[in-house]
Amino acid sequence: MGRLDNEIAIVTGGASGIGEQIVDLFSQEGATVIAADINEAALEKANNKDNVVGMKLNVASDEEWAQVAKEIKERYGHIDILVNNAGISSEKAFKDIDLEDWQKMLAINGFGPFAGIKHIAPYMSEQKQGSIVNISSYTAQIGQGFNHYSASKGAVRALSRAAATQFGRSGVRVNTLFPGIIDTPMTQGLSESKELLNQLIQATPLQRLGKPDDIAKAALFLASDDSSYITGAEIVIDGGFSAQ
Amino acid sequence: MRLEGKVGIITGGASGIGRGIALAMAKEGAHIAIVDINEEKGNQTLRDISQYKEGMLFIRDISKKANIHPIINEVIDKFGKLDILVNNAHASKQASFVETTMEMMELSFGTGFYPTFHFMKAAYPELKKSKGKVINFASGAGISGQPTQTSYAAAKEAIRAITRVAANEWGPEGINVNLISPIALTEGVEAWSENHPELYEQMVNNIPLRRLGQPEEDIGRTAVFLASDDSHYITGQTIMVDGGSIKIY
Numbered sequence: 001m002g003r004l005d006n007e008i009a010i011v012t013g014g015a016s017g018i019g020e021q022i023v024d025l026f027s028q029e030g031a032t033v034i035a036a037d038i039n040e041a042a043l044e045k046a047n048n049k050d051n052v053v054g055m056k057l058n059v060a061s062d063e064e065w066a067q068v069a070k071e072i073k074e075r076y077g078h079i080d081i082l083v084n085n086a087g088i089s090s091e092k093a094f095k096d097i098d099l100e101d102w103q104k105m106l107a108i109n110g111f112g113p114f115a116g117i118k119h120i121a122p123y124m125s126e127q128k129q130g131s132i133v134n135i136s137s138y139t140a141q142i143g144q145g146f147n148h149y150s151a152s153k154g155a156v157r158a159l160s161r162a163a164a165t166q167f168g169r170s171g172v173r174v175n176t177l178f179p180g181i182i183d184t185p186m187t188q189g190l191s192e193s194k195e196l197l198n199q200l201i202q203a204t205p206l207q208r209l210g211k212p213d214d215i216a217k218a219a220l221f222l223a224s225d226d227s228s229y230i231t232g233a234e235i236v237i238d239g240g241f242s243a244q
Numbered sequence: 245m246r247l248e249g250k251v252g253i254i255t256g257g258a259s260g261i262g263r264g265i266a267l268a269m270a271k272e273g274a275h276i277a278i279v280d281i282n283e284e285k286g287n288q289t290l291r292d293i294s295q296y297k298e299g300m301l302f303i304r305d306i307s308k309k310a311n312i313h314p315i316i317n318e319v320i321d322k323f324g325k326l327d328i329l330v331n332n333a334h335a336s337k338q339a340s341f342v343e344t345t346m347e348m349m350e351l352s353f354g355t356g357f358y359p360t361f362h363f364m365k366a367a368y369p370e371l372k373k374s375k376g377k378v379i380n381f382a383s384g385a386g387i388s389g390q391p392t393q394t395s396y397a398a399a400k401e402a403i404r405a406i407t408r409v410a411a412n413e414w415g416p417e418g419i420n421v422n423l424i425s426p427i428a429l430t431e432g433v434e435a436w437s438e439n440h441p442e443l444y445e446q447m448v449n450n451i452p453l454r455r456l457g458q459p460e461e462d463i464g465r466t467a468v469f470l471a472s473d474d475s476h477y478i479t480g481q482t483i484m485v486d487g488g489s490i491k492i493y
Contacts, residue, residue, distance in 0.1 A: 161491045168452025168488045180477075205415020206479060214477035221469045229427075229462035231453055231488035236481050240415045243408050243480025 002030025013086030180238025264459025
């Protein structure tokens with residue numbers, strides 16, 4: 001028996017990195033998972049997995065969200081879990097960041113999760129139950145990273161709390177995960193600088209980087225009934241880095 | 245079974261939230277040692293958890309420091325190790341700030357803060373061996389500064405502070421130290437709600453999920469998450485299990 005038997009879950013950015021790990025864990029736990037991603041080659045890989053359906057989605061598109069939400073609702077009759085995981089990062093120095101960079105980052109990392117909640121939460125409200133998990137970043141909390149990425153993750157934090165208040169009374173839970181540095185394709189750049197990497201590990205109480213699985217298991221907890229009294233909460237998964 | 249073969253100690257484990265955690269953990273395969281001062285309720289909970297896994301019961305006053313080490317030793321003698329320490333016990337009295345007495349402060353620190361501190365110290369060598377998990381208890385009373393809760397709020401925030409320090413110091417040894425800040429419908433709250441139905445309704449209306457948590461299903465299963473391998477990379481954190489009531493930081 002799985003912890004998400006018969007549940008319908010949507011995971012954005014579900015074709016690689018943390019998202020892929022979440023998709024795999026949720027499907028192992030009995031859910032039917034819609035891996036929504038912009039990357040078509042990756043979607044094909046998702047479609048080859050049991051109980052996983054790849055759907056093309058640009059999270060920055062209101063129209064595509066509306067379409068995807070309607071299609072899933074019509075096909076399955078219910079939507080139980082939404083994980084807003086899709087996002088981009090940037091290595092640009094602050095002096096090089098311009099309005100265009102800012103708008104692109106906020107469109108994907110900020111408007112993306114907002115639009116997901118906008119289009120999915122009403123269905124969950126009708127059902128009187130649902131769990132939304134947003135993926136922010138510890139950079140939204142610790143005062144590191146003066147850039148558009150941290151700002152976008154701060155936006156996720158604020159709108160998660162507001163959504164928890166907005167939809168809590170109709171039984172929809174909204175919570176946020178704050179990963180530290182997780183070993184994924186997105187943070188691969190760091191592993192090329194061994195010295196910096198060692199410094200980061202030394203500064204982390206648990207003395208290692210995070211793994212996609214660390215995030216996936218916390219997402220599973222927040223998606224499942226085990227957390228049915230938790231909403232508007234924030235779980236930092238950074239090996240204790242920001243607790244210092 | 246997510247805690248198969250693990251061994252845990254739960255203070256205040258006879259009733260309320262502690263009992264809920266004991267049940268949730270035993271159902272996941274853990275041996276639980278309950279520490280409490282209420283013999284009748286302690287025996288009842290021991291009987292209930294024993295349906296799932298052999299447990300232990302200690303009727304001891306943990307506000308006396310000398311009583312703490314022997315509990316750890318007896319658990320080790322019986323089960324050979326200690327994986328989980330849940331510091332849940334806490335007694336306090338409500339009073340306005342200016343009416344709060346030294347005795348009230350001593351009650352709250354003596355039953356909540358100091359036992360948490362002494363249990364963590366006494367359990368540390370064993371937790372180091374098992375790469376164990378500590379779960380302490382915070383409260384919205386402390387985080388939001390609830391009126392009439394001076395002594396309780398102070399002790400609870402003191403517990404949060406030492407939790408973070410221990411998380412940092414013990415992280416390299418693989419020990420996770422976290423907090424739960426709960427709202428739960430315990431026997432005590434249930435009795436209070438019957439005498440104050442209007443206040444109770446007002447309280448529920450201020451909770452986004454419009455209900456109180458259940459000791460076993462809500463608080464217990466969150467404790468299972470924090471005691472399990474699923475939370476291996478989480479330490480020094482306060483998990484709010486309060487229906488959305490408080491957003492911290």
